[in-house]
Amino acid sequence: MNAYIATGECDRAPIVKIVHTHLSKLKNEFNFYFPDIDNKSSTLDWVRNPFVTCINSSIPARLQEDLIDVSSDRSLKM
Numbered sequence: 001m002n003a004y005i006a007t008g009e010c011d012r013a014p015i016v017k018i019v020h021t022h023l024s025k026l027k028n029e030f031n032f033y034f035p036d037i038d039n040k041s042s043t044l045d046w047v048r049n050p051f052v053t054c055i056n057s058s059i060p061a062r063l064q065e066d067l068i069d070v071s072s073d074r075s076l077k078m
Helices: 002-007 012-033 037-048 061-072
Strands: none
Touching: none
């Protein structure tokens, strides 16, 4: 970082390697804690963005009601 600040030039290869290694480890950690996330991906769309997702019948009725409340609350939108 100091080299870049001083000269405006920096060898990016070591930084890219560190970031790549970090992201690979992070992916492995996610896969460890959430091994079936790919299988459940489509059923979790309502969690990712409740404002655009259609309500799925596999979601319990109480959660559907909460989702409707959240998705219609304009104060929560950015």
